[in-house]
Amino acid sequence: MKRTSAIAAFTAAALALSLAACGSADSAADTAAESTAASTEAVSSEAASEAAPAGNFDTDQDITVISREDGSGTRGAFIELTGVEEKNADGKKVDNTTEAAAIQSSTNGVMTAVANDETAIGYISLGSLNDTVKAVTVGGVAASAETVKDGSYVLARPFNIVTNGDATDPVAVDFIAYCLSKDGQALATDKGYIGEDGADFTSAQPAGKITVGGSSSVSPLMEKLIEAYKTVNPNAELELLTTDSTTGVSGALDGTYTIGMASRELKDSETEGGAKATVLALDGIAVVVNPANTTEDLTVDQIKGIYTGELTTWADVQ
Numbered sequence: 001m002k003r004t005s006a007i008a009a010f011t012a013a014a015l016a017l018s019l020a021a022c023g024s025a026d027s028a029a030d031t032a033a034e035s036t037a038a039s040t041e042a043v044s045s046e047a048a049s050e051a052a053p054a055g056n057f058d059t060d061q062d063i064t065v066i067s068r069e070d071g072s073g074t075r076g077a078f079i080e081l082t083g084v085e086e087k088n089a090d091g092k093k094v095d096n097t098t099e100a101a102a103i104q105s106s107t108n109g110v111m112t113a114v115a116n117d118e119t120a121i122g123y124i125s126l127g128s129l130n131d132t133v134k135a136v137t138v139g140g141v142a143a144s145a146e147t148v149k150d151g152s153y154v155l156a157r158p159f160n161i162v163t164n165g166d167a168t169d170p171v172a173v174d175f176i177a178y179c180l181s182k183d184g185q186a187l188a189t190d191k192g193y194i195g196e197d198g199a200d201f202t203s204a205q206p207a208g209k210i211t212v213g214g215s216s217s218v219s220p221l222m223e224k225l226i227e228a229y230k231t232v233n234p235n236a237e238l239e240l241l242t243t244d245s246t247t248g249v250s251g252a253l254d255g256t257y258t259i260g261m262a263s264r265e266l267k268d269s270e271t272e273g274g275a276k277a278t279v280l281a282l283d284g285i286a287v288v289v290n291p292a293n294t295t296e297d298l299t300v301d302q303i304k305g306i307y308t309g310e311l312t313t314w315a316d317v318q
Helices: 002-022 025-051 073-082 107-115 145-149 170-179 182-190 219-232 245-254 268-272 300-308
Strands: 064-068 085-087 093-095 102-104 120-125 156-164 208-214 236-242 259-262 275-289
Touching (some): 064 073, 073 156, 073 275, 102 107, 170 182, 182 219, 208 219, 268 275
Parallel strands (some): 064 102, 064 120
Antiparallel strands (some): 156 259
């Protein structure tokens, strides 16, 4: 249909040129140009009309629930903040995440799964958010550094660095001081997390090697901090291992890691075992859907209902 219309329009323009031979050549050229422009605009408009998004997301589709693995600090903070985790009659905390949830073992895994499935929902570190997925507002509040800092965005948690008691390794002491310094905190803020003002820092230039390991949510920020620290203290060697928050804490306690990373508060059992947490920065947990999904806002109760399996279609939350 487009091809026929275009050919007819250009033919008409050519005929106009021929018939105008006894008239003004400029007038004929103008007529042809106008005819060509009109035909081109008509074809472009028709194509744009057919290519425009129809907004036809089917809300009757089942929700594909994407969650993190056991041991993930992001999962631990998410289920606590949304009420997916509740105490049972014996006072024991129970994770009520639906058994239908597809489990991903990393932030990137969650984003990829949601980006490839228009029916999916997941949750990730705010600092890792990109345009492959869409963050919904929670109770009408967008996830941002500003809303996390002022407390209006409720899904927020600390990024902790964890040591077995007070750090004693000279490189670890120096590196932690850098992380909490003006430069380290500014780097955290620049990467989309929420840092403090921090103090000025001068490295003591200790030599040696330490291992930092744990949360995959903290890991991207830690990688940047390590890179920056090496420029101020080239004598130190820092190895970064990405696992999960629970392994980050246990690794710090058993000596596998000099410094652990946890994207949640420490459990009582961990602090009783000697783990000490130092807040590196604050982070929001962004609830993300596929960009094709027309859902823009969810309440905490709706998020809980989705993750406990009580709400199963997108129509349930419209």
